[in-house]
Amino acid sequence: MDHADLWAAALGVPGVVDVSVLDDVDSTNLEVRRRLEVGAPPAGLVVIAGRQTAGRGRRGRTWEDVEGGNLALSMATPVPAVATLVPLAAALALSATFDGLGLSTSCKWPNDVRLVVAGRPHKCAGVLCDLVADDAGAPTAVVIGIGIDVDWRGRDRAGAAVSWTSLAEVMGRDVDPVEVVVPLLTHLGQRLDQLDRRCPDVLDDYRTVCDTIGQRVRVEGEQVERVGRAVDLTADGHLVLDVDGHEQHVVVAGDVVHLHDG
Numbered sequence: 001m002d003h004a005d006l007w008a009a010a011l012g013v014p015g016v017v018d019v020s021v022l023d024d025v026d027s028t029n030l031e032v033r034r035r036l037e038v039g040a041p042p043a044g045l046v047v048i049a050g051r052q053t054a055g056r057g058r059r060g061r062t063w064e065d066v067e068g069g070n071l072a073l074s075m076a077t078p079v080p081a082v083a084t085l086v087p088l089a090a091a092l093a094l095s096a097t098f099d100g101l102g103l104s105t106s107c108k109w110p111n112d113v114r115l116v117v118a119g120r121p122h123k124c125a126g127v128l129c130d131l132v133a134d135d136a137g138a139p140t141a142v143v144i145g146i147g148i149d150v151d152w153r154g155r156d157r158a159g160a161a162v163s164w165t166s167l168a169e170v171m172g173r174d175v176d177p178v179e180v181v182v183p184l185l186t187h188l189g190q191r192l193d194q195l196d197r198r199c200p201d202v203l204d205d206y207r208t209v210c211d212t213i214g215q216r217v218r219v220e221g222e223q224v225e226r227v228g229r230a231v232d233l234t235a236d237g238h239l240v241l242d243v244d245g246h247e248q249h250v251v252v253a254g255d256v257v258h259l260h261d262g
C-alpha cells in the first residue's frame with residue numbers, strides 16, 4: 001500500500017480532517033477509539049490499515065486477514081439522532097463504491113455487502129460499528145469499522161461458513177486501495193450527512209438494496225432461534241420478521257441466514 005498517495009487522496013475527501021495510514025495495527029476500530037480517548041475530535045477522523053493483527057468481526061468473531069489481501073478502515077463520527085442507522089449507512093456507502101467499480105452488489109441485513117457473480121451473492125465486505133461513551137455512559141461518538149476483502153486470489157476459503165469473494169477475484173485485476181477508499185469515504189460522508197439531517201434516504205435506499213427483505217430467513221444469535229419471512233425495516237433499521245404469518249418479531253441484532261440464497 002502506498003501510504004503517501006492513499007493518505008493524500010483520503011484527506012482530499014470533503015469532511016475528512018485527520019487520516020492515518022498504517023501498515024499494521026491490532027484493529028483500526030480500537031486505534032480510532034484510543035485516539036478519541038486522548039481527545040481527538042470524532043468528525044472526520046480516519047484510520048486505514050493494510051493489516052490487522054486483532055481485527056474484530058461482529059458478535060465477537062475474528063475478522064480474518066491475509067498478507068496484502070485486505071483493507072481495514074475506521075472512521076469516527078459524532079452520534080447521529082438514530083445511531084442504529086449508521087451500519088446501514090456504511091453498507092450503502094460500500095455498495096455505491098462497488099457499483100462505481102462496475103460490480104453488482106447486494107446487502108444482507110444488517111452489515112454484509114456482497115458481490116453478485118453469476119446470480120449468486122458472495123460476501124466481500126463487512127461493517128462493525130462501536131458506540132463510544134464518556135465516563136457517565138453518555139454516547140460521544142460512533143466508530144464505523146469497514147473491512148474489505150481486496151485480493152484473496154489464490155487463497156482457499158473452502159469450509160467458510162458463508163461464501164466469500166474479493167474485489168480482485170471478481171474484477172480480474174489488481175485493485176489500488178485509492179480506487180476504493182476515496183469513493184467509500186465520499187459516499188460515507190454523504191450518508192452520515194443525511195443521518196444528521198434526519199433525511200429518510202438512508203432507510204429508503206437501504207430497503208432497495210437489501211436483499212434480505214422478502215427472503216425466508218433464520219435468525220441466529222438471539223436467545224431463541226427464529227425462522228420467518230423478513231418483511232421490512234423499522235425506523236431504527238431493525239429487521240421485521242413475519243413468523244408463521246401471524247406474529248411479527250423485530251430483530252435488533254443477530255446473524256441472518258437466507259434460507260434460499262442465490
Ligand code: BTN
Binds near residue numbers: 063
Ligand atoms: C463482520 O463481522 O462482517 C464485520 C467485520 C468488520 C471488520 C472491520 S475491519 C476494520 C474494523 N476494525 C476491526 O477490528 N473490525 C472492523
